[in-house]
Amino acid sequence: MPELLDRLKTALSDRYAIEREIGSGGMATVYLAEDLKLHRKVAVKVLRPELAAVLGAERFVQEIKTTANLQHPHILPLHDSGDADGFLYYVMPYIEGETLRDKLNRETQLGSRGCAHARRVSSGRL
Numbered sequence: 001m002p003e004l005l006d007r008l009k010t011a012l013s014d015r016y017a018i019e020r021e022i023g024s025g026g027m028a029t030v031y032l033a034e035d036l037k038l039h040r041k042v043a044v045k046v047l048r049p050e051l052a053a054v055l056g057a058e059r060f061v062q063e064i065k066t067t068a069n070l071q072h073p074h075i076l077p078l079h080d081s082g083d084a085d086g087f088l089y090y091v092m093p094y095i096e097g098e099t100l101r102d103k104l105n106r107e108t109q110l111g112s113r114g115c116a117h118a119r120r121v122s123s124g125r126l
């Protein structure tokens with residue numbers, strides 16, 4: 001996969017300097033990058049090219065549109081999105097800290113405040 005990462009770095013090199021992978025899931029990979037124009041750290045979420053080719057990009061495009069329209073103090077805003085050399089991506093602020101997985105591994109439970117917040121988020125009542 002190094003050649004794929006090199007292609008991504010080249011495709012986004014006019015705007016973002018990809019530093020390293022910070023997470024991945026079934027549909028996409030998230031990278032830490034430097035926004036070259038505004039000199040800030042960002043998270044760049046990139047749809048896996050093999051999924052885009054097989055399943056199409058519609059679901060990811062819908063995720064971009066939904067994310068772009070969310071406005072709440074506890075939800076990160078969308079900075080940018082696009083298609084570069086076949087890579088569909090969107091960009092959000094990078095917030096340093098532990099992942100939810102790390103927190104759960106450390107604490108084994110969220111506690112009542114965390115569970116209540118998770119219920120509000122999942123029901124759309126932020």
